[in-house]
Amino acid sequence: MLAGLALTFGMTQVSASATTMPDTSAPSGHVVLGAVDESSSRDLAIYGSNETAYTTDANPGGRGVFEHYGEHLKACDIQGDGNRAVAYLYWVEGGYEHLAWQHDADGANGNCKDNNLSIGEGVYVELQVCLRDGANGADKWCSSWQGATA
Numbered sequence: 001m002l003a004g005l006a007l008t009f010g011m012t013q014v015s016a017s018a019t020t021m022p023d024t025s026a027p028s029g030h031v032v033l034g035a036v037d038e039s040s041s042r043d044l045a046i047y048g049s050n051e052t053a054y055t056t057d058a059n060p061g062g063r064g065v066f067e068h069y070g071e072h073l074k075a076c077d078i079q080g081d082g083n084r085a086v087a088y089l090y091w092v093e094g095g096y097e098h099l100a101w102q103h104d105a106d107g108a109n110g111n112c113k114d115n116n117l118s119i120g121e122g123v124y125v126e127l128q129v130c131l132r133d134g135a136n137g138a139d140k141w142c143s144s145w146q147g148a149t150a
């Protein structure tokens with residue numbers, strides 16, 4: 001997953017360190033994955049943008065949201081299907097790769113769970129949402145990584 005992202009970002013240097021995924025079984029988190037060479041990173045945008053992603057099952061059971069104001073990553077379980085929604089946000093800042101995640105594990109009760117992050121203005125981010133059966137289940141029905149700006 002992250003190796004693919006590294007290619008998206010054009011940062012071949014991170015590929016080796018990014019092959020080890022962090023443990024995302026905690027309800028929410030934010031880890032620094034490793035240093036990268038930002039010399040080939042994208043130009044920074046001036047204005048932020050929000051993004052919404054849906055899981056790829058036919059009747060989507062999960063929604064992920066990135067809100068650029070205050071940098072919120074939200075996971076929303078939108079179907080009583082036995083699966084939680086797990087949202088991910090990936091970005092590169094200060095020469096390091098970052099990955100944050102958020103679970104909505106209390107059922108499809110109309111709420112979303114929020115990971116309140118701090119990301120510099122104009123930083124390019126990528127959002128993904130998946131379904132997962134239990135804290136330690138395998139991610140499935142994952143959306144593509146969708147870009148936005150913090």
Ligand SMILES: [Ca+2]
Nearest residue numbers: 077079081083
């Ligand atoms: Ca569900």
Ligand SMILES: [Ca+2]
Nearest residue numbers: 104106107109
């Ligand atoms: Ca919920």
